Amino acid sequence: MIDVKMWSRALDSMPKMSPTEWQSLDPVAKWLIACRASVLFMTFTAAALGGLMAWRAGVFEWNIWLATVLGLLFAHATNNLLNDYTDSRRGIDKENYYRNQYGVHVLEDGLMSERQFWRYLGVTAGVALLLGAWLVSQRSGLTMNLMLAGMFFVLFYTWPLKYYGLGEPAVLLVWGPLMVGGSYYVLAGSWSWEVTWLSLVFALGPTTVLFGKHTDKLEADRAKGVNTLPVILGERLSRHCVLAMIGAQYLLCIVLVLAGSFSWTLLLVLLSARSWPRLRTVFSQPKPARPPASYPEDVWPLWFSAHAFRHTRQFTTLFLAGVVLDTLLF
Numbered sequence: 001m002i003d004v005k006m007w008s009r010a011l012d013s014m015p016k017m018s019p020t021e022w023q024s025l026d027p028v029a030k031w032l033i034a035c036r037a038s039v040l041f042m043t044f045t046a047a048a049l050g051g052l053m054a055w056r057a058g059v060f061e062w063n064i065w066l067a068t069v070l071g072l073l074f075a076h077a078t079n080n081l082l083n084d085y086t087d088s089r090r091g092i093d094k095e096n097y098y099r100n101q102y103g104v105h106v107l108e109d110g111l112m113s114e115r116q117f118w119r120y121l122g123v124t125a126g127v128a129l130l131l132g133a134w135l136v137s138q139r140s141g142l143t144m145n146l147m148l149a150g151m152f153f154v155l156f157y158t159w160p161l162k163y164y165g166l167g168e169p170a171v172l173l174v175w176g177p178l179m180v181g182g183s184y185y186v187l188a189g190s191w192s193w194e195v196t197w198l199s200l201v202f203a204l205g206p207t208t209v210l211f212g213k214h215t216d217k218l219e220a221d222r223a224k225g226v227n228t229l230p231v232i233l234g235e236r237l238s239r240h241c242v243l244a245m246i247g248a249q250y251l252l253c254i255v256l257v258l259a260g261s262f263s264w265t266l267l268l269v270l271l272s273a274r275s276w277p278r279l280r281t282v283f284s285q286p287k288p289a290r291p292p293a294s295y296p297e298d299v300w301p302l303w304f305s306a307h308a309f310r311h312t313r314q315f316t317t318l319f320l321a322g323v324v325l326d327t328l329l330f
Contacts, residue, residue: 002026010037011296016104022111032119034084034106035077039255042206043076044069044315046175049202049323050183053195056327064138068183071131072150078125079154081319084160085117097250128154139186146182150174168229173212176203194261201252201319204245205312211242216287239283246279249315253322265325272314281308 003026009015010032031037047069054060080201088107106112112120132147153161153174161167180199185191214221214228215238222231230238253269256262283304291300299306 004030005030010150010227011041013038014104016298019111030106031077031120031124033104034081034112034117035078037077039080039209040073040076042175042209042312042316043072043179045320046179046199046202046245047072047183049199049320050180050195051187052320052323053180053184053192054151054187054200057188057322058251061187063134064135064187065183066145067131067135068186071128071135072179072183074124074128074131075150076152077120078128079157080154081121081124083158085121095122100101119172127237135186139189141185141189142191144187145188149178149183153178163226163229165227165229168207168211168214172203172207174202174203175206176200179203197252197261198256201249201256202316204252204265205247205316207309208242208245209305209312211245212308213284213302215239215242215304216302235286239286239304242304243280243283246276246308262323263330264321265329266319268318268322268325269315272311272318275311275314277313279307 006015006025006029010029014036015033015268017033025033040106047065050251051060051065051069054065084105084107088105107114134148136144136147150206153170157167161170176199177196180202181191183195211230215230215235218228218230218235218238233241250269250273253266257264257266287303291297291303300308302309
Protein backbone atom coordinates (compact mmCIF):
# COMPACT_ATOMS: atom_id res chain seq x y z
CA MET A 1 0.00 0.00 0.00
CA ILE A 2 1.34 3.43 -0.95
CA ASP A 3 2.10 5.54 2.13
CA VAL A 4 2.58 9.16 1.07
CA LYS A 5 2.97 10.22 4.70
CA MET A 6 6.01 7.95 4.99
CA TRP A 7 7.43 9.47 1.81
CA SER A 8 7.13 12.88 3.44
CA ARG A 9 8.67 11.59 6.67
CA ALA A 10 11.59 10.01 4.80
CA LEU A 11 12.21 13.27 2.93
CA ASP A 12 12.28 15.19 6.21
CA SER A 13 14.21 12.85 8.53
CA MET A 14 15.90 9.45 8.85
CA PRO A 15 13.29 7.33 10.62
CA LYS A 16 14.17 4.22 12.61
CA MET A 17 11.84 1.23 12.30
CA SER A 18 11.40 -2.43 13.07
CA PRO A 19 11.58 -5.21 10.44
CA THR A 20 7.79 -5.55 10.66
CA GLU A 21 7.29 -1.85 9.93
CA TRP A 22 9.80 -2.07 7.09
CA GLN A 23 8.00 -4.94 5.39
CA SER A 24 4.75 -2.97 5.34
CA LEU A 25 6.32 -0.12 3.31
CA ASP A 26 5.86 0.38 -0.42
CA PRO A 27 8.97 0.23 -2.69
CA VAL A 28 9.24 4.02 -3.03
CA ALA A 29 9.23 4.54 0.75
CA LYS A 30 11.87 1.82 1.14
CA TRP A 31 14.05 3.47 -1.50
CA LEU A 32 13.69 6.92 0.09
CA ILE A 33 14.71 5.58 3.50
CA ALA A 34 17.50 3.35 2.20
CA CYS A 35 19.19 6.17 0.27
CA ARG A 36 18.71 8.76 3.07
CA ALA A 37 16.49 10.98 0.95
CA SER A 38 16.26 13.67 3.66
CA VAL A 39 19.66 15.02 2.58
CA LEU A 40 18.84 15.06 -1.14
CA PHE A 41 17.35 18.55 -0.79
CA MET A 42 20.91 19.91 -0.82
CA THR A 43 21.50 18.38 -4.24
CA PHE A 44 18.18 19.64 -5.57
CA THR A 45 19.07 23.11 -4.33
CA ALA A 46 22.45 22.98 -6.10
CA ALA A 47 20.80 22.10 -9.41
CA ALA A 48 18.09 24.72 -8.82
CA LEU A 49 20.74 27.37 -8.25
CA GLY A 50 22.58 26.42 -11.44
CA GLY A 51 19.30 26.48 -13.34
CA LEU A 52 18.35 29.85 -11.89
CA MET A 53 21.66 31.35 -13.00
CA ALA A 54 21.05 29.96 -16.49
CA TRP A 55 17.60 31.56 -16.43
CA ARG A 56 19.22 34.89 -15.60
CA ALA A 57 21.54 34.44 -18.58
CA GLY A 58 18.62 33.62 -20.89
CA VAL A 59 19.82 30.08 -21.67
CA PHE A 60 17.41 27.97 -19.58
CA GLU A 61 15.80 24.85 -21.09
CA TRP A 62 13.28 22.87 -19.04
CA ASN A 63 14.06 19.43 -20.48
CA ILE A 64 17.80 19.81 -20.00
CA TRP A 65 17.40 21.14 -16.47
CA LEU A 66 14.97 18.38 -15.43
CA ALA A 67 17.35 15.72 -16.73
CA THR A 68 20.20 17.41 -14.88
CA VAL A 69 18.43 17.67 -11.53
CA LEU A 70 17.11 14.10 -11.69
CA GLY A 71 20.51 12.79 -12.75
CA LEU A 72 22.19 14.55 -9.82
CA LEU A 73 19.56 13.33 -7.34
CA PHE A 74 19.96 9.71 -8.44
CA ALA A 75 23.75 10.06 -8.43
CA HIS A 76 23.64 11.37 -4.85
CA ALA A 77 21.29 8.54 -3.85
CA THR A 78 23.72 6.07 -5.46
CA ASN A 79 26.56 7.53 -3.43
CA ASN A 80 24.59 7.18 -0.19
CA LEU A 81 23.81 3.55 -0.95
CA LEU A 82 27.43 2.81 -1.88
CA ASN A 83 28.57 4.57 1.29
CA ASP A 84 26.48 2.21 3.44
CA TYR A 85 27.53 -0.84 1.44
CA THR A 86 31.24 -0.04 1.54
CA ASP A 87 31.31 0.74 5.26
CA SER A 88 29.25 -2.36 5.98
CA ARG A 89 31.55 -4.62 3.95
CA ARG A 90 34.65 -3.12 5.57
CA GLY A 91 33.18 -3.73 9.02
CA ILE A 92 32.91 -0.04 9.89
CA ASP A 93 29.16 -0.03 10.51
CA LYS A 94 29.06 -3.15 12.68
CA GLU A 95 28.45 -3.36 16.45
CA ASN A 96 25.95 -0.48 16.70
CA TYR A 97 28.33 1.99 15.09
CA TYR A 98 27.42 5.68 15.04
CA ARG A 99 25.76 5.47 11.61
CA ASN A 100 23.27 2.88 12.89
CA GLN A 101 22.16 5.00 15.84
CA TYR A 102 20.49 7.90 14.03
CA GLY A 103 18.81 6.21 11.08
CA VAL A 104 18.00 2.99 9.28
CA HIS A 105 20.94 1.04 7.88
CA VAL A 106 19.16 -1.52 5.73
CA LEU A 107 22.09 -3.95 5.63
CA GLU A 108 23.22 -3.78 9.25
CA ASP A 109 19.62 -3.78 10.50
CA GLY A 110 18.83 -6.85 8.40
CA LEU A 111 16.03 -5.13 6.49
CA MET A 112 17.41 -6.08 3.08
CA SER A 113 19.42 -8.97 1.79
CA GLU A 114 22.54 -8.09 -0.16
CA ARG A 115 20.79 -9.20 -3.35
CA GLN A 116 17.84 -6.91 -2.70
CA PHE A 117 20.22 -4.07 -1.86
CA TRP A 118 22.10 -4.48 -5.16
CA ARG A 119 18.80 -4.40 -7.02
CA TYR A 120 18.00 -1.02 -5.48
CA LEU A 121 21.53 0.19 -6.10
CA GLY A 122 21.55 -1.03 -9.70
CA VAL A 123 18.29 0.71 -10.59
CA THR A 124 19.37 3.94 -8.88
CA ALA A 125 22.79 4.03 -10.54
CA GLY A 126 21.26 2.98 -13.86
CA VAL A 127 18.85 5.91 -13.88
CA ALA A 128 21.69 8.32 -13.06
CA LEU A 129 23.85 6.91 -15.86
CA LEU A 130 21.06 6.97 -18.44
CA LEU A 131 20.25 10.60 -17.67
CA GLY A 132 23.94 11.51 -17.76
CA ALA A 133 24.41 9.75 -21.09
CA TRP A 134 21.42 11.59 -22.55
CA LEU A 135 22.82 14.93 -21.42
CA VAL A 136 26.19 14.09 -22.99
CA SER A 137 24.40 13.30 -26.24
CA GLN A 138 22.66 16.70 -26.12
CA ARG A 139 25.63 18.79 -25.01
CA SER A 140 29.29 18.68 -26.02
CA GLY A 141 32.33 20.36 -24.49
CA LEU A 142 32.89 19.70 -20.79
CA THR A 143 29.67 17.75 -20.24
CA MET A 144 31.38 14.36 -20.48
CA ASN A 145 34.21 15.55 -18.21
CA LEU A 146 31.71 16.76 -15.62
CA MET A 147 29.89 13.42 -15.72
CA LEU A 148 33.16 11.49 -15.29
CA ALA A 149 34.17 13.72 -12.39
CA GLY A 150 30.81 13.06 -10.75
CA MET A 151 31.26 9.30 -11.23
CA PHE A 152 34.68 9.49 -9.61
CA PHE A 153 33.31 11.09 -6.44
CA VAL A 154 30.30 8.74 -6.33
CA LEU A 155 32.58 5.70 -6.51
CA PHE A 156 35.50 6.83 -4.38
CA TYR A 157 34.12 9.26 -1.79
CA THR A 158 33.50 6.57 0.85
CA TRP A 159 36.87 4.93 0.20
CA PRO A 160 39.55 6.14 -0.04
CA LEU A 161 38.70 9.88 0.07
CA LYS A 162 36.77 9.87 3.37
CA TYR A 163 39.37 7.65 5.01
CA TYR A 164 42.24 10.08 4.34
CA GLY A 165 40.79 13.48 5.20
CA LEU A 166 39.65 14.29 1.66
CA GLY A 167 35.91 13.74 2.09
CA GLU A 168 35.19 17.25 3.36
CA PRO A 169 37.10 19.07 0.57
CA ALA A 170 35.38 16.75 -1.92
CA VAL A 171 31.94 17.82 -0.67
CA LEU A 172 32.87 21.50 -1.04
CA LEU A 173 34.00 20.83 -4.62
CA VAL A 174 31.06 18.59 -5.56
CA TRP A 175 28.21 20.69 -4.15
CA GLY A 176 29.84 23.88 -5.41
CA PRO A 177 31.62 24.10 -8.77
CA LEU A 178 30.71 20.58 -9.91
CA MET A 179 26.97 20.61 -9.20
CA VAL A 180 26.06 24.30 -9.37
CA GLY A 181 28.68 25.28 -11.93
CA GLY A 182 28.14 22.06 -13.86
CA SER A 183 24.34 22.51 -13.98
CA TYR A 184 24.88 26.00 -15.35
CA TYR A 185 27.40 24.76 -17.91
CA VAL A 186 25.13 22.02 -19.24
CA LEU A 187 22.41 24.62 -19.80
CA ALA A 188 24.55 27.51 -21.02
CA GLY A 189 27.34 25.69 -22.84
CA SER A 190 29.98 27.87 -21.17
CA TRP A 191 31.67 28.12 -17.79
CA SER A 192 30.92 31.08 -15.50
CA TRP A 193 33.31 32.13 -12.74
CA GLU A 194 30.56 34.31 -11.25
CA VAL A 195 28.45 31.17 -10.85
CA THR A 196 31.48 29.36 -9.42
CA TRP A 197 31.94 31.94 -6.66
CA LEU A 198 28.22 31.90 -5.93
CA SER A 199 28.32 28.11 -5.75
CA LEU A 200 30.85 28.25 -2.91
CA VAL A 201 28.38 30.19 -0.75
CA PHE A 202 25.93 27.32 -1.12
CA ALA A 203 28.51 24.49 -0.95
CA LEU A 204 29.83 25.66 2.41
CA GLY A 205 26.42 24.65 3.85
CA PRO A 206 26.62 20.90 3.05
CA THR A 207 30.30 21.00 4.05
CA THR A 208 29.44 22.34 7.53
CA VAL A 209 26.86 19.56 7.93
CA LEU A 210 29.40 16.86 6.99
CA PHE A 211 32.11 18.47 9.09
CA GLY A 212 29.69 18.56 12.02
CA LYS A 213 28.73 14.90 11.57
CA HIS A 214 32.35 13.79 11.40
CA THR A 215 33.07 15.86 14.52
CA ASP A 216 30.11 14.21 16.27
CA LYS A 217 31.54 10.76 15.59
CA LEU A 218 35.21 11.68 15.77
CA GLU A 219 36.11 9.13 18.46
CA ALA A 220 34.14 6.35 16.76
CA ASP A 221 35.89 7.08 13.45
CA ARG A 222 39.32 7.21 15.09
CA ALA A 223 38.70 3.84 16.73
CA LYS A 224 37.75 2.35 13.35
CA GLY A 225 40.73 3.86 11.52
CA VAL A 226 38.60 6.28 9.47
CA ASN A 227 40.75 9.42 9.29
CA THR A 228 38.23 12.10 8.41
CA LEU A 229 39.42 15.69 8.51
CA PRO A 230 38.01 16.25 12.05
CA VAL A 231 39.94 13.15 13.20
CA ILE A 232 43.12 14.69 11.76
CA LEU A 233 42.45 18.20 13.10
CA GLY A 234 41.01 17.26 16.47
CA GLU A 235 37.64 18.16 17.96
CA ARG A 236 38.38 21.71 19.15
CA LEU A 237 39.83 22.92 15.85
CA SER A 238 37.06 21.14 13.92
CA ARG A 239 34.37 22.97 15.90
CA HIS A 240 36.02 26.30 15.10
CA CYS A 241 36.31 25.31 11.42
CA VAL A 242 32.54 24.89 11.23
CA LEU A 243 31.99 28.34 12.73
CA ALA A 244 34.53 29.80 10.29
CA MET A 245 32.75 28.22 7.31
CA ILE A 246 29.37 29.53 8.46
CA GLY A 247 30.88 33.00 8.86
CA ALA A 248 32.44 32.69 5.38
CA GLN A 249 28.98 32.16 3.86
CA TYR A 250 27.82 35.55 5.12
CA LEU A 251 31.09 37.24 4.19
CA LEU A 252 30.97 35.91 0.61
CA CYS A 253 27.41 37.17 0.19
CA ILE A 254 28.45 40.64 1.34
CA VAL A 255 31.45 40.58 -1.04
CA LEU A 256 29.24 39.56 -3.99
CA VAL A 257 26.90 42.48 -3.25
CA LEU A 258 29.73 45.00 -2.82
CA ALA A 259 31.33 43.75 -6.05
CA GLY A 260 28.08 44.48 -7.89
CA SER A 261 27.47 40.87 -8.91
CA PHE A 262 24.17 40.82 -7.02
CA SER A 263 21.85 43.37 -5.47
CA TRP A 264 20.97 43.96 -1.82
CA THR A 265 18.41 41.13 -1.99
CA LEU A 266 21.21 38.62 -1.44
CA LEU A 267 21.61 40.12 2.03
CA LEU A 268 18.35 38.44 3.04
CA VAL A 269 20.67 35.71 4.34
CA LEU A 270 21.52 38.03 7.23
CA LEU A 271 18.12 37.15 8.70
CA SER A 272 19.49 33.69 9.48
CA ALA A 273 22.38 35.31 11.38
CA ARG A 274 19.97 35.47 14.33
CA SER A 275 21.03 31.89 15.02
CA TRP A 276 24.69 32.91 15.33
CA PRO A 277 24.69 33.28 19.17
CA ARG A 278 23.21 29.80 19.53
CA LEU A 279 25.66 28.31 17.03
CA ARG A 280 28.60 30.00 18.72
CA THR A 281 27.50 28.60 22.08
CA VAL A 282 27.10 25.07 20.66
CA PHE A 283 30.37 24.99 18.73
CA SER A 284 32.47 26.71 21.40
CA GLN A 285 32.33 23.71 23.71
CA PRO A 286 32.60 19.92 23.42
CA LYS A 287 29.61 17.76 22.62
CA PRO A 288 27.57 17.01 25.76
CA ALA A 289 27.73 13.47 27.15
CA ARG A 290 23.95 13.20 26.90
CA PRO A 291 21.27 15.23 25.10
CA PRO A 292 19.61 18.18 26.87
CA ALA A 293 16.15 17.48 28.26
CA SER A 294 14.38 19.27 25.39
CA TYR A 295 16.51 17.70 22.64
CA PRO A 296 14.62 15.43 20.17
CA GLU A 297 15.31 11.77 20.94
CA ASP A 298 15.24 10.75 17.29
CA VAL A 299 18.05 13.20 16.45
CA TRP A 300 20.61 12.17 19.08
CA PRO A 301 23.52 11.25 18.85
CA LEU A 302 23.74 13.91 16.12
CA TRP A 303 24.66 17.20 17.76
CA PHE A 304 27.02 19.45 15.82
CA SER A 305 25.69 18.16 12.50
CA ALA A 306 22.07 18.70 13.60
CA HIS A 307 22.74 22.34 14.45
CA ALA A 308 24.68 22.85 11.22
CA PHE A 309 21.87 21.15 9.26
CA ARG A 310 19.24 23.44 10.76
CA HIS A 311 21.30 26.52 9.91
CA THR A 312 22.00 25.27 6.38
CA ARG A 313 18.29 24.79 5.65
CA GLN A 314 17.44 28.26 6.92
CA PHE A 315 20.39 29.98 5.24
CA THR A 316 19.88 28.18 1.93
CA THR A 317 16.17 29.10 1.81
CA LEU A 318 16.98 32.78 2.31
CA PHE A 319 19.93 32.57 -0.09
CA LEU A 320 17.77 31.17 -2.89
CA ALA A 321 15.05 33.72 -2.15
CA GLY A 322 17.65 36.47 -2.47
CA VAL A 323 18.87 35.20 -5.83
CA VAL A 324 15.30 34.76 -7.12
CA LEU A 325 14.33 38.30 -6.08
CA ASP A 326 17.50 39.69 -7.63
CA THR A 327 16.60 37.88 -10.86
CA LEU A 328 13.01 39.17 -10.89
CA LEU A 329 13.61 42.74 -9.74
CA PHE A 330 16.88 43.79 -11.36
